Structure formats: structure tokens, C-alpha cells
Amino acid sequence: MNGFMTVLKRDLHLAIRQGIDSMTVVMFFVLIVIIFPFGVGPEPNILARVASGVIWVAALLASTLSLERLFQIDYEDGSLELLSLSSVALEVIVLAKVTAHWLTTGLPLIITAPLLAVLLNMNKEGLLVLILALVVGTPSLSLVGAVGAALILGARRGGVLLALIILPLYLPVLIFGVSAVDAIINGFEAKAQLLILGAFFLAALPLCTWAAATSIKQAIE
């Protein structure tokens, strides 16, 4: 637990010191959503119809964008190897870094989401479920993404490669995240979708932590 907090604090400190990084991700997220009405036209009912999908896809892309640096910097300057030599298990380190990633990118996305929902003419019930779905869903994105970020350590063209291998794996989160909002807007219950998103998170937590730790282990061997 101590090791977890140490790594988490360290990563958060770094993120705050280079605050511009997570700000860029949020700006990217907002910009994608803002660009959409220019593509599909400003009719309020069309925007309301695609709102949840647009916000989720933008969140997916923003999360992919920020993941490349999750382990890369620490890998290049050797601190990842130092961390792995310490008494703290690599899995704990991964978990701490994923938590820091979610706090610096996932959480800001959730905070900006209401603003975007208003721009896209989403109603109040939809917004509420969207926030809930993002709260349950984005941690899974960070977890699955951490596996991708660990796999590409030392690879050429890491960023594009990461998007290529991670986006197909994001598909379940996208489907249930969007369908939760769609259900509530069309007058159904969204409980099932939210529960499934929760189940994804619970399954991803041990599996992705283990997979990411294994990939890091073989990267710094």
C-alpha cells in the first residue's frame, strides 16, 4: 500500500508540474466534440441523437492519445527499471500509474462532459447516465490502455501502433457506454448496461494489471 501511494504521489506531482500535458488531452477531447456539429450539421435533434456516441468516441481517442507516455518516459530514463528493483511489486506500480493516469485524464474528461452534453443538446437524464457510465467506464479504458502502453515500450512508431492495437479492445466499453445513455434517452432503464460496465472494470482490474506488469517485465529484462 505504501509503495502504491508513493508511486501515485510521484506521478501526480510530475503531472501537476507538467500540467500542460493533461490540459492538452482535455482540450483535444473538447475540440473533437466541438468539431462534430460542423460535420453533421447543427440540427438539435440530430446532435442529441449522436451526442453520447460522439462524447464516448472523443473520450476513447483522448485516452489513447495520453496513454503513449504512461510508461514511455519512465522506461526511457531508466526509472521504471529502478522502480521494478524496489521491494514494491510491479503490479502495484502499474496500478498506481494507472490510477494517476485516470486522475489526470479520465477525471478531467468527466468534469468537462456536462459542458459538452449541453452543447450537443443532450437532456438531463441522459447527462446523468452519461456521467455515471463515464465514471464506471473510463477506469477500464485506462486499465486496458495500460496493457497497450506496456506492450509498445521500445517499439518504433509507438503512438500510432498503440491506437491500432488498443481501439479494437475498447469496443465493449464504447458499446455499453453509449447504449446506457441511449436507453435512458429512449425511456428504458440503463441499469443493465452500467452493471456490465462495472463487470468489465472488475474483470479488467486483475487481468490488465497482470498483463501490463508481465509486458513491462519482459521490456526491462
Place this chain on the structure above:
Amino acid sequence: MGSYKDGKVMDQIRDFINMEGYGGYVWPSYLVTAGLMIILLVITRRFLKANMATLEALENTAKEDVE
């Protein structure tokens, strides 16, 4: 001018190629499948042949070095 019998054979071939109007869908599926599989096989075989040649050349130079 083909004989009556030739004409019948031509008709049969035309019918076969036409596939009740589905020929435009059936033949491309078969051709692309065959084409892609053959291309993949040829590429893989070329890769093997190239590697075999390189290995032989390397082993020869290694022998010359020893001598």
C-alpha cells in the same frame, strides 16, 4: 459460323459463367480467394528461397574465412 452442336456448347458455357445472373458475385469471390491465397503462398516461398540463398552465401564466406 459454328455448327449447331458448337452453339449448344457455347450456350452451356455462357450459362455457366452467367450463373443465373449471379456470375458477377460468384466469380469475383472465387477469383479473389484463389488470387490472394496464391499470392500469399508465392510471397512466403520467395521469402524462404531468399533466406536459403543468403544462408548459403554466408556459410560459404564463413568457410573461406576458416581456410
Place this chain on the structure above:
Amino acid sequence: MLHRFANPTRFLRIASIAQPWIAWATILLAGTGLYLGLFNSPADYQQGESVRIMYVHVPAAWMAMFCYTSMAIAAGIGLIWKHPLADIAAKATAPVGACFTFLALFTGSLWGKPMWGTWWVWDARLTSMLVLLFLYLGYIALINAFDDPARGTKSSSILVLVGLINVPIIKFSVDWWNTLHQPASVLRMDGPSIDESMLWPLLLMALAFKTYYIWVLLVRIRAEIISNKIRILRLRQVHG
């Protein structure tokens, strides 16, 4: 049993003996299958002659899944028992699998146009196949992205296993998504009632595709073993 074939040198010997047999088996099976499929099987009473696309489409779709499973098993063996031959087999399977997945999508599209009146529908099966294609492509991109081939092999093996857990989950979510969005009547295709005269060409073609896979696999594994030897020789020359 496994260890008898595990030694690369012995594998090279066995492979070069087995390869012509496999090649002839593929040609014979495909030839008979094509003859039965194109000339000696009835047209379906509902789908007419277009049903003949089935003889390439269905085997390709089967092989797309089969190759992914084989790749995952090989990658798992490579990761756990550090078996060089298993790693090579996984790497060699990927292009064949991607090729079959593409063919399944392509021929499916050509079959869909006359049957459903559209080249593409976001049906659960089609969509899962499309995702599978991207899993293959991601694997191929990842394994080739490293300067050190050993790193690429390990990374991509982990990716295949992560993908293997994900494939059923993706299938499940796409099914769910599809029941929400699918306009009910488009895809009610109960499949052609398989007559025995259609079953034979289908089975023969499926076998031909399988032996083709083994054929390409043997060639590719031989090539990769030799390529490893070349790398070692070059390193030795540089250091010696």
C-alpha cells in the same frame, strides 16, 4: 510428443519431407472441392446459384477463427515454455489468418449483395469478423515494430492472449449492440438447408483451406528458422 518436433533442425528435416505431400493434398482437395462445388452440386432453391459463394466463404470464416485460436495456443506455449518453434508458428500464422479473415469479409459482402441487397450490414457476425481483422493487423504491426525480434515476439504474444480473452467479450457486446440496432427483418437467413450434395464440396474446401494453411505454415516456419540462423551467423561474423 511435442518435443520430437520441437527441435528446429529436426523440424526442418521433417518439414521438407512433409511439404510436398501437404502441397499435393491441398491441390487435390481444392480441385475436387471446386469441381463438386461449381459443377456437381445443385443450386439452392432459395438462393439459386449464388449459394456457390458458400464454398469459399464458410471455409474462410472457419479458418479465420481457427487461425486465431492456433496463434493464441502457440503464443501461450511460447510464453510459458519459451519454445522458439511455438513463437515462430504464432508469427507465421498471423498473415494466413489475416488473409482468411479478409476473404471471409470480402466473399461475405459479395454474397450479401444479391441476398440482402446490400454490400455490408452492421450485423453481429460481420462486425466481429471486422474486429478480428484488426486484431490480426495489430498483431502483425506490433511484431514488426521492434528492432530486437525477441522483444517483438514476446510483446505480440501477450497481445494475442489479451485478444483471446477479448474476442468473446467483443462478440458478446457486438451481439448486444446488434439486437438494439438491427432492423428486424434484414438478416433472417436460416442458412441454405444443407443437402448432402452441398455438404461434400463444403467439407472438401474446408479441408483444402486447412492443408493450405499447413502448407504456408511449413514454408514460413522454415524461412523463419533459416532467418534466425542468418542473424546468428551475422552476429558471429561481427563479433568474431
